[in-house]
Amino acid sequence: MIDDIPPLRDVISKYGLDAKKSLGQNFLLDFNIIQKIALTSGPLDGITVIEIGPGPGGLTRALLAGGAKRVIAIERDERCLPALAEIGDCYPDMLEVVHGDALEIDCAQYCDGPTRIIANLPYNVATPLLTGWLTGENWPPFYSAMSLMFQKEVAERIVAKPGDKAYGRLAVLAGWRTDAQIAFNLDPQNFTPAPKVMSSVVTFTPKSSPLPARVKSLETITKAAFGQRRKMLRQSLKSLGGATLLERAGIAGTRRAEELDIEEFVNLANEWDAMAKSKSGPRFLSNIYGGKKPSDTKELYRDWANSYDQEVEGENDYAQPRRCAEALSTVLDDRAGHILDIGCGTGLSGLALREAGFAAIDGCDFSNEMLEVASAKSVYQRLFFADLNQPPIDASNEQYDGATAVGVFAFDHISPDALDEILRILKPGAPLVIGLNEKFYDKGTLEEKFNQLELAGIVRILSREIGDHLPVAGIKGWTITLRKSA
Numbered sequence: 001m002i003d004d005i006p007p008l009r010d011v012i013s014k015y016g017l018d019a020k021k022s023l024g025q026n027f028l029l030d031f032n033i034i035q036k037i038a039l040t041s042g043p044l045d046g047i048t049v050i051e052i053g054p055g056p057g058g059l060t061r062a063l064l065a066g067g068a069k070r071v072i073a074i075e076r077d078e079r080c081l082p083a084l085a086e087i088g089d090c091y092p093d094m095l096e097v098v099h100g101d102a103l104e105i106d107c108a109q110y111c112d113g114p115t116r117i118i119a120n121l122p123y124n125v126a127t128p129l130l131t132g133w134l135t136g137e138n139w140p141p142f143y144s145a146m147s148l149m150f151q152k153e154v155a156e157r158i159v160a161k162p163g164d165k166a167y168g169r170l171a172v173l174a175g176w177r178t179d180a181q182i183a184f185n186l187d188p189q190n191f192t193p194a195p196k197v198m199s200s201v202v203t204f205t206p207k208s209s210p211l212p213a214r215v216k217s218l219e220t221i222t223k224a225a226f227g228q229r230r231k232m233l234r235q236s237l238k239s240l241g242g243a244t245l246l247e248r249a250g251i252a253g254t255r256r257a258e259e260l261d262i263e264e265f266v267n268l269a270n271e272w273d274a275m276a277k278s279k280s281g282p283r284f285l286s287n288i289y290g291g292k293k294p295s296d297t298k299e300l301y302r303d304w305a306n307s308y309d310q311e312v313e314g315e316n317d318y319a320q321p322r323r324c325a326e327a328l329s330t331v332l333d334d335r336a337g338h339i340l341d342i343g344c345g346t347g348l349s350g351l352a353l354r355e356a357g358f359a360a361i362d363g364c365d366f367s368n369e370m371l372e373v374a375s376a377k378s379v380y381q382r383l384f385f386a387d388l389n390q391p392p393i394d395a396s397n398e399q400y401d402g403a404t405a406v407g408v409f410a411f412d413h414i415s416p417d418a419l420d421e422i423l424r425i426l427k428p429g430a431p432l433v434i435g436l437n438e439k440f441y442d443k444g445t446l447e448e449k450f451n452q453l454e455l456a457g458i459v460r461i462l463s464r465e466i467g468d469h470l471p472v473a474g475i476k477g478w479t480i481t482l483r484k485s486a
């Protein structure tokens with residue numbers, strides 16, 4: 001007995017806390033193991049601990065009994081709150097339970113003196129949470145150590161070294177800024193319900209001075225390089241400057257992503273930034289906000305295709321693809337659904353869809369040069385030419401389970417009337433997410449078309465959200481989610 005609260009099994013049955021698969025829950029009940037996790041990064045005296053997904057509170061109790069100064073427990077599942085409140089009563093003023101989604105909460109706000117993150121992470125959000133903690137703007141970060149439990153396969157990806165099969169973006173990010181090690185492994189039978197796979201506890205100690213690089217650039221480089229890990233770098237990094245970039249970083253274009261060490265990735269990120277700063281290539285962004293004839297739009301993208309990713313994503317932190325992919329994932333549960341990325345351009349919007357978990361993505365665009373760059377990213381199942389202003393496009397009626405149109409409803413791009421054609425190829429009840437810059441939205445023609453379609457009962461607007469579009473350029477944008485009527 002470490003406290004006056006009933007054993008975990010009793011707590012679980014008292015509050016009816018059967019683990020929910022949809023929340024990635026697997027509860028650990030063996031107190032010896034739970035205590036071992038609590039103390040993996042050393043004694044807890046004087047430490048504030050942030051715990052994600054406490055569930056019935058087993059680890060929470062071990063942290064408090066182990067001497068933590070304070071525990072902030074972030075839990076999304078409402079059913080667990082009464083059990084956690086009971087623990088709070090036993091440790092007055094030492095436990096703060098935050099009811100919410102950890103992906104939407106900035107944990108840094110709870111930092112209070114030396115702070116650790118210790119958690120048996122809900123497995124369905126483990127990787128995005130870790131990525132968030134590794135890619136903060138400020139370094140050293142708000143935490144002095146992390147002890148986190150993952151599925152073993154994810155843990156292996158975190159600690160992998162160049163040449164390992166599991167080596168990829170996660171290993172580069174983790175190894176760049178922290179010393180990450182697998183502390184111990186756990187058999188499935190330690191959990192309720194028993195998962196199919198082994199789990200591992202990984203400890204992370206932040207490095208005080210990692211090799212200097214801009215996080216965003218390192219992410220862009222690793223995303224492109226590992227997106228096609230079997231291709232030579234001169235091919236996978238083509239849209240980021242290809243041979244020129246590799247030559248500047250002193251790396252042979254015939255090498256592959258999985259062979260590069262962290263220092264080499266850092267060099268690539270820094271050289272990529274230096275190329276962008278020297279602004280050697282032509283600039284296009286300022287040309288797309290009006291004043292052009294539609295016929296010029298095609299020429300613009302023809303000339304822009306090879307430097308689009310660098311200018312839009314690299315220099316301006318293009319936010320809209322991720323926003324749209326996340327919006328689609330909140331309204332479309334079926335990650336295997338067939339999605340069309342309309343006006344896919346070089347594939348940044350498709351990459352974001354893949355990162356959000358979608359697997360069957362087609363793309364179409366009216367610029368063959370943009371389509372060629374997209375094809376090199378190997379994200380799309382099918383890529384095809386389509387001018388949305390000249391319907392019909394080459395897709396059958398009610399073919400798709402969902403669609404995105406990111407950055408394509410704009411001045412002299414796709415006109416609002418193209419919505420009729422997009423709705424033709426969507427299944428009844430299928431969602432469509434449109435991401436567009438506020439300048440075009442303010443014109444009102446798209447909103448007029450929405451109103452017509454909504455009045456006729458053809459679609460329903462589910463949400464409209466303003467947020468970042470091209471944050472560095474200070475341009476905001478709308479992410480609008482519609483559903484075709486059933």
Ligand SMILES: C[S@@+](CC[C@H](N)C(=O)[O-])C[C@H]1O[C@@H](n2cnc3c(N)ncnc32)[C@H](O)[C@@H]1O
Binds near residue numbers: 297370408412
């Ligand atoms: C700003 S880019 C967006 C590309 C991609 N969705 C992204 O978010 O990075 C706009 C894309 O729309 C395409 N486009 C413009 N007008 C079009 C039309 N009438 N039909 C099909 N594609 C069009 C362009 O070729 C270009 O690739």
